[in-house]
Amino acid sequence: MRYILTILTFSLLFMGCADKNAFSKFNMQPDQELSAASLQGSKIKMGKDVEGIFSAIYLNKVYPNVYTVNEYFYVYLYLKNGKKMHDTNTLDEIKLTMKLNDKLPVKVKKLDAKNQFSHLASVNSEWRRYYLIAFEREDKSEINLVLETDLSSSDALTYQKDEE
Template sequence: MRIFFHTGIIFIVISLFSGCARTNAFTRFDFSKVKERATSSLRTSKINRGDQIYGVFSSVYLNEVIPEKYNGMEYFYITIYTKDGAKLFDPNLLDKRKMTLRLNGKLPVKIKKLESGGKFEGLIPLNNNWNSYYLVAFDEDDSEKLSLTLQSGYFYSQPLIYRKGEQ
């Protein structure tokens, strides 16, 4: 009887300590460096219309994610979802009824509407057909702190804050 008791205790102790393995759930994921940096760079804000939530606005600062390709200007991959499907204002089209995106108070220089599932797929975890996707470029900003905001005459987002060299 004593042998069974000691064998049982030894088995329990071995089981407890062998359960402390060097792997966890995240070791099974195979993230590339670009995906890791994009996840770290992802910022999201609700778009408010008074006291109501009007949509969601997310961005990835591409200068920190893919610096060998995106440099010389301030580049962002943007996703926007609004209840009524409002589109981003392009200063080159002079349509002031749409949403404006500003970086430290300045309008973008270039806006390119992208299709879902393009070359940036996977940088933002949620890709679907009801979001709008954009590649947006601003003139280079000397400030270390970048504040990206989205607004219209009747709604706004909280600023998405980036610090250069944070990655």
Template structure:
């Protein structure tokens, strides 16, 4: 009986100390939390080695009032060879919008990116009405990223 009472007391104490959210210890706004929850990273590689890194955020989930009627992504890209040009596809369909943004842009308030060598893009794709899973990929003839998978609806 003493053991059961001790275990019950310890369980109650530890349960009261548990954070309810992984972001509680950070000073993130609700938009920043959505940003982090909807960000996927991937390596860009050729057949033998890593050539860069790409990070994508599904903007429709982060800012649903602003980004709707199409699929939008904010992409940060680093390539070892800056002359390489990549195309982006969503579920194997090419982007309809690919705009390079300046390093200082309105999305910087959500990121901690201070690297001057990164490139930033906003991508737009036709709305994927029949798809609940979105698969974004960066590639050219020589290099490609792994597919970055996003869920449309949760």
């Protein structure tokens, strides 16, 4: 009985000293909450093999007052081999192609691992590639974003646009 009382006393002392708990990690800024709701991801498959992972945040939902002209996405991906995103401004061989409703982007900007959108993603690392990608404005209420390589493709990430 004496041992149980001693253990209980020390347990109460240690629990009373904790000033943080798991719920302290859930304090998010409004843009982080919107990005968590907008974040979608897909595996890039070639047959049964996984070639990489691709994730996107629809920035028009996160920053509706900033991104009004075109459809903007913050994309980050990991690929097993070192393919690069196709830039519509160059004539290089297409390695990776991002399409929104089967249309190519109007702008592809490669970003550093630490960039203005880093706080929107829960994980940032040097081995991922980060892009800001813009597409022409779509009139459809549902848009599908797909990443394709020469031999493989991701599943379509489907986003619902807000009614204007």
